[in-house]
Amino acid sequence: MTRTVCIVLAAGKGTRMRSDLPKVLHAVAGRPMVLHAIDGARSLSPDRIGVVVGAGGEAVAAVLARAAPDVSIHTQAEQLGTAHAVLAARALLADDEAVTGGDVVILYGDTPLIRPETLAGLVAARRDSGAAVAVLGFRPADPGAYGRLKLDEQGRLVAIVEFKEASAEERAIGLCNSGVMCLDAARALSILDRIGNANAKGEYYLTDAVAIARAHGLDAVVMEAASADEVLGVNARAELAMAEAAFQARLRLAAMENGATLVAPDTVFLSADTVIGRDVLIEPHVIIGPGVRIGDGVIIRGFSHIEGARIADGATIGPFARLRPGAVLAEGAHIGNFVEIKQAEIxxxxxxxxxxxxxxxxxxxxxxxxAGTITCNYDGFGKWRTVIGSDAFIGSDSCLVAPVTIGDGAYIATGSVITDDVAADALAIARGRQVAKPGRAAELRARFKTRAGKDGTDKNGVGRD
Known part of the structure; x- marks a missing residue:
């Protein structure tokens, strides 16, 4: 039976990020990069997925324990190169069941944009050719310092040549190495164990797998990614921004292809898990964070911010609205301007x-x-719930001090502070009684004028308008 093992390398220190947060935990489209890599691995329906973390990788392990508990974690105690990192997950490679046939796919926790179809194509390229190694290549507009993929006359991969070691002729090659690789599972360990560290840094480089395979009479092939964006590796904040822009463009296009209208697409920001129905209208400058599901026919007005919310068909939000986690809007609900909803069902x-x-x-x-209604849910120690029945009317500028229940059809007078439950169909008034004093306004004006002085200045000599 064909089996697949995926290994995600996530042990890099990411010093160029200049961050206390591990590099692979920086988010793209609201999701840590390492989870994007795991999502890519899952698209292959592998038998096992392992993630290699570095020394002090507790933060990465904690995120994986919550978001991907089925993934095994392996520690690379010393940073001795990519091949050394893969061998930190030797337990996956040495499993008899895992190596009876199939593939070992090596991914990177800082490369979040690879499409499932690209990974499937890489695996198919290795299997169809019978090669021991398949490498994912790409052709960037500027090859720069990327390693070059050197092919023979038959188009088979001969070697991966690092830029610093490449000749002028080799540097002219436009086909570059992404680092993503697929190995024949039955041969993976024998190839990896032969990789040495006779180089300037004394490290074990995964790129040497190609030359070792060829030296032992085994084939190596290249599968080209459709776009250089797919294999963008994030090593610095600028590259993180580039990855975000590329991912957002992908999400926006998918939303529009599925029947949503984005009035100004470049101003709308989505999350990797955003679900958007058909005939949804999203106006400019809308931010949608993680955990949002939007039904059909929803209208989201401009400058709204939504996260962790479920929005049913036909609802309207905004402009300038904020839906926080736990907001649930039923069909046809209306949330208007400068309204905030949190952990509440509408x-x-x-x-x-x-x-x-x-x-x-x-x-x-x-x-x-x-307008201006507040559910006073926090007393400094605990959060309390307000329940309002159907067909109730809450007057403007009311404060509902939780815990409190307002019955069906109840009416709360404007400006009330409600501290006790209100029965169904009752009218509640909780405010100071209005008192009118005829003529008193004219008396006050005369008194204030005398106090200010006839010369038009107040008692401190300051002029009055």
């Missing part, structure tokens, strides 16, 4: 249209939340 057809905060709450169907 029922079908309910409206929170202006300048309100609704947190830790449940709003029933068709209820209307007036």
């Amino acid at each position: 029922g079908p057809g309910a409206k929170v249209n202006h300048l309100s905060y609704v947190g830790d709450a449940m709003i029933g169907a068709r209820s209307n939340i007036g």
